Amino acid sequence: GQQVMQIPQYQHVQEGEDFTTYCNSSTTLSNIQWYKQRPGGHPVFLIQLVKSGEVKKQKRLTFQFGEAKKNSSLHITATQTTDVGTYFCAGPYSGAGSYQLTFGKGTKLSVIP
C-alpha cells in the first residue's frame, strides 16, 4: 500500500533558526496536504499542493511539491515559539477507496527560546 514517510521525526531548533521537514511518497500523488498539531491539540489543515513543482507561501512558511509529485517539503524561516507542534503531511490513498488520506508520522518541532 501507499506509504508516506516524513523526516526528521524530531527537530529541536533555537528560536530564530530555520526549520525544514520532508515528506516522501512511495507513489505519485494527485495532491499533498500539510497539517499542524499543537501540543495537546488536534491537527489543523494548513495547505494543499496540487501542481508539479508548486510552491506556496504562508508568511514564514514555504511549501513545495516535487516535480515528480512524490515528495514535498515545509520550510519555516526564523522559527518562533508559536511554531511549536507536530507537522504532518498527507497524501490521497491510491487504493479502491478514493476518500482516504494517508498521513505521515509527523515531525515534532521544538523551539528553544
Next chain:
Amino acid sequence: DGGITQSPKYLFRKEGQNVTLSCEQNLNHDAMYWYRQDPGQGLRLIYYSQIVNDFQKGDIAEGYSVSREKKESFPLTVTSAQKNPTAFYLCASSIGGRDYGYTFGSGTRLTVV
C-alpha cells in the same frame, strides 16, 4: 460557527467494557473519518464513511465499530475486543474526500483503568 464536536474530551474505561465516542459535525460534509493517534505512530485510520448508511474499514478496524445513521453523526464504539484501546481518538470530516482538507474535532483521550 461550523465545526466538529467530539465528546467526551476524556474517557476512562474499565477493562471488558464497551464505550462509545461521539462525533457530530455541522459543516454539511459528506465524508467522515475516525483516526487513532498513539505517540510516535502518527494518525491511523480506523473507519470512514462517505455517505449515510455506508462505512468502510480502515487500517486498524479490529475491535471497533461505527454507524452512520445521520449525515451529521459518526459515533465510534470501542469494544472489549480492542486489546489496547488507550489512545487519542480523532474524528474528521471533509466536503468531498481526499482532494479537500480535513477538519478535525478536538479529540477524545481514552484511558483503560
